[in-house]
Structure formats: structure tokens, C-alpha cells
Amino acid sequence: MSKFSEKCKEILKENGTNVYQLAIHASLERTTLQRMVTGKRLPPLGFLKSFCQALRLSKFEEEELFELYRIESMGEDAYRNEQSILHLLSHLRKLEEKDSFYNTKITSIQYQNMDLLSNTSSNIYDTELLMQYILKKEFSNDTEGFIYTNLPGTYESFLHSLELFYRQFQKKLCVHHLIHFQINSSLSSENLDMMHSVLLLYISNKLDYQVFYYYSRLNKNDILYMCFPYYIITSRHVLLMSSDFKMGIILSEKDIIKQYIHTFRKNCSLAAPLFQKISNLQGSMSIYKTDSIPSKSDIHYFHYQPCYVDLVGEQGIMERIKNFLPEFYEIGKQLVQSIIFKSNFPNLCFFSEQGLKEFCCTGKYYGQIGTFFPPLTVEERIEALKYFQSAPTFHNNRMIKESCSISFPKHLYFELLGTTSLQIIRIENLEIMDFITIEESSICEAFYHFFQTLQSSKYVYSAEETYSLISQCIDKLTQQS
Template sequence: MSEFSTELKRVFDENGIKIYPFAEGTGLDRTTLQRMNSGKKLPSRQFVKTVLDHLPISTSEREYLEYLFYIEKIGLKAYHRRCAVKDMMENFCELSKSMTESSYRRKIDFSIEPSEERKWITPILMEVDMIDTLRYMVIDAFNSMKEVHIYLNNFNHSFYIMQQLIQENSKSNKKVFCHQLVNLQRNIHSNLGDGGIRNVEVLKNAIPFLVAFKGEYDLRYSYGSVDENYLGSMIWPNYVISQSKVLLISSDEKSGLLIEDEEIASSYRKEVCRIQKDCKPLFSFVGRDNEVVSYLLRELSQKKFTYAFSQSVSIPELVYNEMVKRDFDGVEIIRSYLGSYNHVKTKNSEKLMTIHGMYGMKKFTQTGLLPGFYENYVGAYSKEARIRMIHDYANYIRESGNTYLLKEEPSSEETLIEFNLFDQNGVYICISHDQEYIACVYVEESETYDILVDYLHSLIDEEKVYSKEESANKFIEKCMNYMENQGG
């Protein structure tokens, strides 16, 4: 028997629940229930949900049973991979336009002054000393160099380097450059393995840094095995290099050597730069605000995309039939964007799969103002126009044949996440806050593409979205409820 079936049988036995009466009371198939409890067959997710809904168990017990079910259904690696993507998206939701240089993840109240008594080579023997030394290297670089260049690979404590770079940069007018080499993982034989999680973790850490950091961030990648930090092993397991210092860090990040010599630092920098030449930039595009619209018009309109995810509806589809009834003089950016969207839509085949949420629709149904940057260019629509637009959009969902509506309501009406997947290797991720784009990147890396495709399919498999048939009707129902319940 599987661990899921064993645990479920224990719950049945401890509560004196018999298969036949339980099946009759819940309307579930008795044979399927019996085979599930005996470990002979794993039923559908909906079947298991109904079983758990009728069991006298606590929330934690239910979560544990759901965890065991998913582990058996999709495997441990796939489960953790999907959790990693979900965690990344929740992390993006915490980003905000108000994020400043001194508030990357948490406020930093740390300062250390360089000391003339420091030795040429200083052993670092404790983790707390390691963290202090990481910050010391950044502060020293700002105090002693006209331009600040920091080179590092990807390790857990590199977070402290990023923190200190942001804090010091906020107090200085110096040019600051962060050069980071990361080790990504290829998926073997088209199977999504542990490497996909590593790639997602890199994005989760890098994009918030992009938002808060005002200097130049050069992030490059290479591939290695799951158990080998390939890039780091060419120099040291982990390293941080400035113009005058080198910090070599052990694989467990608890010990290391600080070398304070400009010639040695120069030699290490040359080696890192040599490796860097063979590494491709992870981000083909980084932009904010109007840069994003220009990039969409210039680059993405020429590409073919096969998957689209957004917590918002497709605004071009929402306004398309109404645009001929509105005066768009003086808002060429809207005309261009809608024209670009139409070009992309025409170019894409019926294979395009779209998943979207209801972000911004509550505000739209109440006020007539479009979500996102459109509000800056287009005035409010009348209630009659809103109702037409809602029904037109529902028809678009029906006609597309491959569009799904997220069941979960948006947790925030301020922060929006969307990503499009292009041509088997392109990933476009955009996070906007309070109607402005705060972080947009384009990544050309096939393994990241694969793991996000898997995540989108998991939303359908796990019934986190309404079916194709339900989505259009649910969209209308939710919008009408917004109007009726909120006085729209």
C-alpha cells in the first residue's frame, strides 16, 4: 500500500468509518473508494477532495493527506517543482513600487568600518563572521573605489551582498556594477528534474534585486549537474571579489579566507571575466514603465507565443469591440499597443493556451476605469458599455477554445503578475504595481520555459481553474456580482 492509502485507512479505522455507509452517504462510488483505501488504485483529485470534505479531520491532517496524494500522483520532484514556482510568484507579489534601495526584503541596520588592523589573509571560521565579512567587502569597495565592481557566484549568503549593495548605493553617487555568475540545470531526457527548481530560485532572488538595485546588474549563467556547482568549482566553491579583496567561501558557507591584496584580486577578476565570456546573459531584456511597452511593440510582437498567464484579463480583448466607439485621438500608444496585440493574436495558432484571473475587474465594473497603465490614457466607460464589454469578453473566452479562468480571487488589487512563453525557449515575466511596470524581464532559457509550462498544466490538472465551458459563465457571474454588491 502507498503511504497515502495507509494514512487514509488509518483515519477511517480510528474514526470507525466503514466503506459502504460512507460511500452511500457521500454519493461516491463504493468500488473506487474501496480500491483507494486498499492502495490498488489512485482516484481523481476531485474524488479525493470529496472524501476529505466528509472526514472528521483537522486542517493539518487534511493538508498532510493532500500532500501524500500529490506525491503519489505526480511524484516528489514534480510536487516540489510546482511548489517552487508558486513560491516564486508569491514572492513577486510582495514587490511594490514603493520598494526603495534600503528595503530589499527587510531593513538593514548594519554598518562596519574598515580597520587598518586587518591582516593580509584572514581566516573566517564562524558563520556570523562570514556575514559580517560579506558586508564589510561591499562597504570597503564604496569607501575606497571610484567605481564599485563586485563579482560573485550564486550561494545562499549572496543575499547579504545584495542587501549591502542596495543600501550603500542609496547613499552614494558612484557607478556600481554587480557581476554574478549562476549555475543553472539542464533537464535530462526531457524530464523535469531538480534543476528546474534551481532555475526558478535564481529568478525568485534576482528579480527583486533588479527592482531595488539602481546600478548595473550583469547576471550570466552556465550549466552544471545537480550535485556540482560548476562555475564555483573553477575558482572556489563560492567567492566574492572586489577591486582590492577576495573572499573565498566554503561549500557550507560557514568558513573561508579573506585575502586583501589588489594584485591577487586582479588575478581572480581576470579569471572570472574569462569564464564570463563563455556565459550567456540570463536576461535578454530588463525594463520598467514605458520601456516595457516599447519592447512589447518592437520585439514581442514579432514572436509567436504558445502560453500566456496573467492575473488580469486581456485588456486588448476587453476593449477591442468598444475602441471604434471611443475617441482615441492623442493616445497613439493605445492604438499602437492594440495594433501590436492584434498582430500577435493573428500570428498565433489555435494552440495558444491562456490562463487569466480577475485582477482589476472589480475596479472596472465599479468605476469604468481600465486596469493597469490604460487608466492614464482612457477615461471611464459607462455602465452600459461595461456590460457590453463583459459579455464580449465572455464570447472571446468561448470562441478561443483554450482559455481558462482562475478560481482564486486576486489577493491584491495593486500587484499584477503575468508571463508569456514564446517559441519553446522564451519567457517574458512582468510584475506591475499600482498601474506601473516595476520589473519586466525576458529570459531565453529552455529549462525555465519547461518548468513554467508544467506549472500552467498543473493549474488545470489540480482544478485551480474553471473548465473551458465554465470560464465564460463564471466571468460574467463574477463581474455582475461586483456591480450588484458594490453599487457599480
């Protein structure tokens, strides 16, 4: 029996009824109910809702049961991947709301003078103090300095300490991070969680932060048998850390540090960079327009708002580039042609109901090329929405309901090419633009399955519903004009 069917059986027992009695009193099909409780077959979603209503389940109980239903219908691995991606999106949006990505005037957090009382530790707290000691020494160093480590990307204390010392010293230190990914596809959610943690620091641009990865079959139990599997290397110290972070040893001998540095750099040369980034408009456009698309691949887009080109058309966007970015006219023309070319491939574009509403209210655009142009007037918004409705690619769009739990970062958008390349584009203005590419297979495949599942989920409006809601927006704007 599955966890879902066991939960259904438990609920029946707690409510003092059984399959036969509930089928009669609630007019539920008895065979379907019996198969659901015994784990032989999943019922339709509507049947499960009737089951919950008949037993007058609380909202908490309903949510728990529907979560188990979703796990059973998707598979546990796919569900874990989905939750990891949703968590990432939510975290990115919260960071935007706090202005953490773009705020350069950050209040410093002053540490008291830290003296090294012992070069060893025997508990988690003291090991963190050793870590903070060597990190502070490196940040306060008059030379440029560096930090090399193989700590798990999910070890939050390290990433948090880097953030705090950056705030104090405002020093863009070189940090190289070597992480291991699970080669077992059933553990890809661990890779997603790892990517999630390091991406947040990488995208902040606060440090010269580079992440390298390699594949390993090591699991948590294997690592427990290693004495000191983790390390942090600086120009002055090496901190060795146990697998549970309860023990630490600081090494300060120059010859030992030199050997660790040499070995680490060699290991990084054998690993692969997790992220590749271009951080200027012309460079990003050049990469985007030359990006190759695998044959017979579909393309998925995940935007806060509908695609700008779908709203204003090729001619409209070229006029705006000519008027507001004349120095980028030629490369902008090639960029638009690349977008039009990509639209010929099977694709899905997800955007948010909230983003559509904000566009209708303000005419302002976020996270795409429209960021560079002034907001559209009311009349231009009406024309853009009508153009969007009549576009041949309209059926490729899926609008995510505002009432669901999916977060959309405003200044980021995601583009997935088949299962081979995930691109995260961050645009705020001409000074702040990042074009990040991830080509690690387990991450790309997880996003692909996430988008495939999302298109038929309860979170998404149908094409007919989307068309109707846009018509309502047009009517409201017409009344304003």
C-alpha cells in the first residue's frame, strides 16, 4: 500500500466508518473507493474532493491528503524535484522583494576581535568559530586573498558567513567552490537543492564566486566514515572539518597550505563549471542569438510577464530599439530574429496573472528586453494585448493563477532548451544584466519535467480562460482611455 492509500484508510477508521458505509451515505462509487483505500488504483481528482467533503476533513487534513495524492500520481522523485524548484523560485522572489540582489549600500555587521584560543574544536559551535576566524582573516587581509572549499552547497553557515563578512568589509573576494553531484538520477533533488543554495550567492554578484562540480556515488553514510572530508583553504590557513561539522582542525604551515592550494586547483581543472555567465548587454545578446537548439527539442519559457515580443511584435520592438537603444540596433535585430526563429520550435511560455495585471496597470515591463524601454501608454497596452490574442503563438502561452503558491521573480526569467541547457537571464537595467547558463543534465531534466507537469496542473488557466481574462483587461483599459 502507498502512503496515500494508508492515509485514506486511516481517515476512514478515525471517522468511524468503512468503505461500504461511506459509499452508501455519500453516494460514492464503491469500487473506486475500495481501490483507493487498498492502493490498487488512484481515483480521479474530483472523486478525492468528494471523499474529503463527505468526511468533513479540515483544511489541514485536505492539504495533507492532496499532497500524498500528488506524490503518488507524480512519483516521489518528480515530486521532490518540483518542490525544490518551487522553493528556489520562492526564495528568488523574496530576495528581490528585500532588494538583496541590487542593494549596494548594505549596513555593515561588525564582529568583535576574534582571537584563536585553540586550533581544534570538538562541537559545531566551536567549529563555526574556527571557520569565521579564518574567513575574517582573509577578508581583512590587505592583499586580494581567496577562499577555496569543498563544503556542501547546502551548508548554510558557510554561505551566511561569506555574506556577513562581505557586508562588513565590502570586499569582492575570490571564492571557488567545488561541490559533488549525485550521479544517481533518483537523487537529482539533492543536486537541485545544492544548485539552489549556490545560485543565490552566485547571482548576487557580491563575490567573485565560481562553482565547480563533479559526479560521485558517495552518499551521506559513506561520508560519515571519513575523518575530515571537508576543508576551507585561504592564503593563511586550512580548516579541516568532519562530516558532521563537530570537529575542526586549523593548519597554518605554509608548505601544507601550498600543497592544499595546488591540489584544489588541480581538482577544479578536472571538474566542470556549474554556471557560465555574461554580464553585459552586448555580450548577452551575442550569446543568445548564437545559442544552438538541439534538434527535435522543445523550448520552455518562465517569465513574470508575457513575452515582450509576443505583445509588441517584431516591428514594434525594432522601433523601440531604434528609438531608445540605437547603439544596439544591429545586434538587437539579430536578437529579435533569434526569438522569432525559436518560436518555430515546439514551446511553452509560462507567465503570471500578477505580472499581466501589473502590466495592465502600469505598462511597465520587468526582466526582459522591455525593461530598457519606457512604460507603454494605455492605448499602447490595449493594442499590445489585442496583438497578443491574435498572435499564432498565443496557444503556446500558459498563465499561472495568482491564487496558487508559485512565485515569479520579477527581474529573472528562465529559458530551457530541451533537456540540455537552462538559461537564467537577469535584467534590471543596462548596468545590471546577467546571462547565466547551466548545462548539468539532472538539473535541466528536472526543470523539463517540472514544466511538462505544470502545463496540465490546477495552477494553470486554460487557453480559453486566459483569452477571456485578457479580454476583460482590454475592456477595463478601454474604459480608462
